[in-house]
Amino acid sequence: MLRIGIPSAMFYYIYYPMWKTFFEELGVQVVTSGKTTRQLLDNGVREALADACVPVKVYFGHAMALANRVDYLFIPRIVCLNKKTVYCPKFLGLPDMIRYGIANMPPIIDVRIDARDRKDSILSAYYKVGKMLGKTPMHITKALLKARMVQFKFDGLLHRGLQPLEAMDTIFNGKKGYTPGNKKQLKFAVVGYPYIIHDQYISIGIANKLQKMGIDVVTSDNLSPLTLRLQRHEPAKQLFWTFSERTLRATRYYARQKDIDGIIHLTAFGCGPDSIVDRFIQLDNYSSSIPFMSLTIDEHSGEAGVNTRLEAFVDMVRRKKGAYS
Amino acid sequence: MRKVTFPHMGESYRAFKMLLNDLGNEVILPPRPSRKTLNLGVQYTPEFACFPLKILTGTYLETIEKGANVLVTSGGVGPCRAGLYASLHKKILHDLGHSVEMIVFEPPRLYPINFIRNVYKLNPARLSIKAIIDRIKKGWRLLQALDNVEKTTHVVRPREIKKGATTQKYKQALEWLNKASTTKEIIEAEATALEELHKIPQDHQRLILKVGIVGEIYVLLEPAANLEIEETLGNLGVEVERSMFLTGWTRDNTWKETTEGMTVKDAAQHYLPELIGGHGRDSIGHTVLYAKRNFDGVIQLAPFTCIPEIVARTILPAVSKDYNIPVLTFFLDEQTGKAGMNTRLEAFVDLMKRKKLKNMSQAKLQLTSGAI
Numbered sequence: 286m287l288r289i290g291i292p293s294a295m296f297y298y299i300y301y302p303m304w305k306t307f308f309e310e311l312g313v314q315v316v317t318s319g320k321t322t323r324q325l326l327d328n329g330v331r332e333a334l335a336d337a338c339v340p341v342k343v344y345f346g347h348a349m350a351l352a353n354r355v356d357y358l359f360i361p362r363i364v365c366l367n368k369k370t371v372y373c374p375k376f377l378g379l380p381d382m383i384r385y386g387i388a389n390m391p392p393i394i395d396v397r398i399d400a401r402d403r404k405d406s407i408l409s410a411y412y413k414v415g416k417m418l419g420k421t422p423m424h425i426t427k428a429l430l431k432a433r434m435v436q437f438k439f440d441g442l443l444h445r446g447l448q449p450l451e452a453m454d455t456i457f458n459g460k461k462g463y464t465p466g467n468k469k470q471l472k473f474a475v476v477g478y479p480y481i482i483h484d485q486y487i488s489i490g491i492a493n494k495l496q497k498m499g500i501d502v503v504t505s506d507n508l509s510p511l512t513l514r515l516q517r518h519e520p521a522k523q524l525f526w527t528f529s530e531r532t533l534r535a536t537r538y539y540a541r542q543k544d545i546d547g548i549i550h551l552t553a554f555g556c557g558p559d560s561i562v563d564r565f566i567q568l569d570n571y572s573s574s575i576p577f578m579s580l581t582i583d584e585h586s587g588e589a590g591v592n593t594r595l596e597a598f599v600d601m602v603r604r605k606k607g608a609y610s
Numbered sequence: 611m612r613k614v615t616f617p618h619m620g621e622s623y624r625a626f627k628m629l630l631n632d633l634g635n636e637v638i639l640p641p642r643p644s645r646k647t648l649n650l651g652v653q654y655t656p657e658f659a660c661f662p663l664k665i666l667t668g669t670y671l672e673t674i675e676k677g678a679n680v681l682v683t684s685g686g687v688g689p690c691r692a693g694l695y696a697s698l699h700k701k702i703l704h705d706l707g708h709s710v711e712m713i714v715f716e717p718p719r720l721y722p723i724n725f726i727r728n729v730y731k732l733n734p735a736r737l738s739i740k741a742i743i744d745r746i747k748k749g750w751r752l753l754q755a756l757d758n759v760e761k762t763t764h765v766v767r768p769r770e771i772k773k774g775a776t777t778q779k780y781k782q783a784l785e786w787l788n789k790a791s792t793t794k795e796i797i798e799a800e801a802t803a804l805e806e807l808h809k810i811p812q813d814h815q816r817l818i819l820k821v822g823i824v825g826e827i828y829v830l831l832e833p834a835a836n837l838e839i840e841e842t843l844g845n846l847g848v849e850v851e852r853s854m855f856l857t858g859w860t861r862d863n864t865w866k867e868t869t870e871g872m873t874v875k876d877a878a879q880h881y882l883p884e885l886i887g888g889h890g891r892d893s894i895g896h897t898v899l900y901a902k903r904n905f906d907g908v909i910q911l912a913p914f915t916c917i918p919e920i921v922a923r924t925i926l927p928a929v930s931k932d933y934n935i936p937v938l939t940f941f942l943d944e945q946t947g948k949a950g951m952n953t954r955l956e957a958f959v960d961l962m963k964r965k966k967l968k969n970m971s972q973a974k975l976q977l978t979s980g981a982i
Contacts, residue, residue, distance in 0.1 A: 334924050336914065336941055362884060371689045374886040378921035381882050385928035397884070522697045525688030525887075557917045560658035561694055568701045 287418065288314045289394070290355035292347035294321070295340060295376070296363065298449040298479040298506075302456055303436035304359065307411065310428030311420050316355050318347040321486035325350055330584050332387050338553045339487055339583045340480050341375055341382070348383050348390065357394050358383070359414075364399040366407065367510075370527040373558055444509045448492065448502075449483050471602060472501040474539035477551035477559075478528045479506050487582060488551060489591045498599055503545075505535035512538060524565075529558040536566050540575050547576040547602045554583035576602050612711075613638050614732070615678035617666050620831040621756045622856050624788055629749035630682070633742065634735025638678040640669050643834040647672055648944045654702055661913035661943045662828035663695055665835060670699060674708050682732065685716040690887035690918060692828075748793050750857070755800035757855045759783050762807045764851065767844030768819075769812035777841060779807055816847060819962050822900035823852045824893040825911035826919055829942050830854050836911050836940075837948045839955070843909075846959045851905075853896040854889070874899065881925050890918030894925060901933035906962040908935060914943035936962060 289308055291301065297317070308315045318325070321343055329346025351358060360380045365371045375382070380395035394417060398410040408429075415425030435456060442452035451463045473495055475482055482488055482504050492502045516534040524530045532550070539545045550566060552559040563579050578598045580591070616626050618640035630637045641647070643665050651668030670681055686693025696714040703710055713732060718725035733742060759780065767776040783803035790796040821843060829835045830852060840850045874895035881894050897908045910926065912919030923939050930937040938958045940951065 334920055337920050337924070341920075364884070374689055374888070374890065374917040374921055377689070377884045377886040378882055378890065378918075378925070381884075382921055382924040385881060385925040522685075522694060525690075525693060555658050555915045557658065557660070557691055557915050560656040560660075560915070561691060561698055564656045564659075564698060565701070568705055 288355040290351035302439040306435040307432035318350040471546040550579045615673040616682040625752040632745040819906040824896040888918030890922040893922040901935040910939040
C-alpha cells in the first residue's frame with residue numbers, strides 16, 4: 286500500500302483530520318511523525334537555518350523523521366484559504382525549503398492551494414492530489430465529502446472547547462471524557478499560533494501546566510470563524526497573515542469576555558509576524574482591563590524558566606482578583 | 611505649518627527633496643542613519659521587528675525632533691511586513707505623543723484613488739496636473755542619474771590606482787547633482803559626473819572579481835544599514851553589481867512588471883515557484899542569473915528575522931551547488947559590527963580569488979595541451 290507522510294507540525298493541528306480521512310478513503314496509508322521529541326527537534330535544529338523560527342525547525346525535524354518510512358511527503362503549498370489573507374511566507378515556501386534544505390527527501394506532494402485563484406482553488410487542489418494518486422473523479426469526490434464531514438465534526442469539537450489533540454483523540458480513537466471548562470477558579474485565554482500552543486514539546490505543555498494550577502484554558506482555536514469575523518478591526522490596515530489576524534481578533538474577543546481572567550500570548554523567538562501582532566496588542570492597551578503576558582519560547586526554553594514566569598503571572602492575577610472581591 | 615519628511619534610503623533623498631520642494635512643501639531632510647538613529651529605533655520598536663523598521667522608527671523620531679509633522683512613506687500589499695510599517699509607525703508615534711500625519715503611498719496600480727488623494731495632499735502649491743507630472747518626471751530623472759552615477763562607481767572603484775579616489779569623486783558628483791534644478795542641468799551634471807569618474811586613473815591589468823548582491827531592498831539600498839558593503843568590496847578589488855536599484859524597483863511595482871522582473875521570476879521558478887513577499891524569490895532568481903553570467907560569487911543581504919529571506923537562504927545552498935557559485939549571507943541588525951563583516955568579506959574574497967586562479971590555470975593548461 287502507498288504510504289503518505291504528514292509531518293505532525295504546522296497545519297497538522299488544523300487540517301489533519303481532513304487530510305487523514307481524505308487519503309485513507311482513497312486507499313492510501315497515512316503515516317505521521319508523532320509527538321515532537323528532543324531528538325526530533327535537535328535534528329531539525331541541525332538542518333534548518335539558525336535564523337528560522339522554532340516551528341520551522343520542528344517541521345524540519347518531523348519531515349526528517351518521516352523520510353525513510355514513506356513513499357511521499359504531503360506538504361501542500363497553502364497560500365490562502367479564506368480569499369482575504371495569506372499565510373506567513375514560511376508556509377508559502379515550505380515545500381521548497383524541505384526539498385532543497387534537507388538531503389535525500391522522498392518526493393513531495395506540493396499542490397498549491399489558493400482560494401482566490403480558480404485554477405488552484407481548494408477543490409481543484411484536492412482533485413489534483415487524487416489524480417496524482419491515480420484515482421477517478423468519482424472516488425475523489427466521495428473521499429472529499431467524507432473528509433469534509435470529519436473536519437466539520439472536528440471543528441465542532443474545537444468550538445465546544447476541546448483542544449485539537451483532544452478532538453483528534455475523540456474522533457479517531459473514540460475517546461470520551463474530555464469535558465471542557467469544568468468551572469475551576471480561574472480561566473485564561475492562551476492566544477497564538479496553533480502549531481506553537483498545541484505542540485506539547487515546544488510550548489512546554491503550557492496548557493497542562495495552567496490546568497494543574499487550577500486554571501481553565503481556552504485558546505484561539507476554540508473560537509468559530511464567525512465570532513472572529515465579528516470582532517472590530519482596530520489597526521488601520523488588515524494584517525496580511527491568516528494566523529496573525531486570527532490571533533489579534535481572538536485576543537480582542539477574549540479581552541472583552543467577563544469570565545476571562547488573563548491572556549497569555551505565546552510566541553516564538555524571532556517570529557516576524559508576531560513582532561507586529563504583539564505590539565498591536567500592547568498598543569491597543571487591553572492590559573488596563575485584563576492581565577496580559579507575552580511569553581516567548583524557542584528551542585532553548587527551559588521548563589523551569591517558563592514555570593517561574595507562569596507562576597508569577599498566576600499569582601499576580603490571583604492577587605488582583607482578591608483585591609477586588 | 612506643515613513640514614514634510616520621508617525615510618532615508620541611500621542617496622534617493624535628494625530626488626524626493628527636490629520633488630516635494632517643487633510641489634511647495636517645506637521639507638525636513640532625514641539624516642543619514644547613525645548610532646543615535648538606531649538606538650532610538652531599537653528603544654521604541656518590537657525586538658523582533660526587522661532592521662529597516664527599527665531604522666525607520668529612529669529616523670522618524672529624529673526628524674520629528676527637528677519639527678517634521680507629515681511623514682510620507684510607502685505601503686504594500688504583503689505578505690511582507692513592510693506593508694504594515696506605516697500602520698505600526700503611526701500607532702507607535704501616536705503612543706509616544708507625537709501627533710503626526712502619515713501619507714502612505716500604496717501601489718498605484720491597485721489603489722489609484724489613494725495615489726491621487728496623496729498627491730493632492732502633498733501639493734500645497736496647487737500646481738496643475740501637467741505641472742505635477744513634469745515635476746515627477748524631473749524627480750525621476752534625478753533618481754536615474756543618481757543610480758547611474760552610483761553604478762559607475764561600482765565599476766571604477768576596484769580598478770582605481772589611488773585608494774579612495776572614486777569615493778572622493780563620487781561625493782563631488784553628488785554635490786553637482788544636488789545643485790541641478792532643471793532637467794537640463796540634471797542631465798549635464800550626470801554627464802560631467804560620469805566623465806569625471808571614468809577619468810580616474812585605473813589599472814586594467816588587475817585581477818577583478820565580479821560579485822552580485824541580492825537581498826532585501828532597504829538593506830541593499832541604504833549604505834548605513836549594510837555598513838557600506840559595496841565600498842568595502844570595491845576596495846578589496848571586487849566589482850559589485852547590485853540586483854536592485856530604486857528606479858528599477860519602482861518601475862516594476864508601479865506601472866507594469868518589466869521584462870527584467872519576468873526573467874528573474876523565470877530563473878527562480880525551479881527553486882521557488884511562489885511569490886513569498888519581500889524579495890525572497892528575487893534573491894534566488896538573481897543568484898541564478900548571476901551564476902549564468904559567470905560571476906565569481908553572490909552575497910545575500912537580509913535583515914535579521916526577515917522570513918522571505920530566510921526561506922530564500924534555506925534554498926540558496928542548492929542553487930549554489932547546482933551552479934557551482936559561492937554564496938555568502940549576512941543577516942544584518944543593530945548588533946552587526948563592521949569589523950566582523952569585513953573579516954568575513956575578506957575570507958570570501960580570498961576564496962573566490964583562489965577559485966578563479968585555479969580555473970584560469972586549468973584553462974591555460976588545457977589550452978597548452980590542446981596546442982601540443
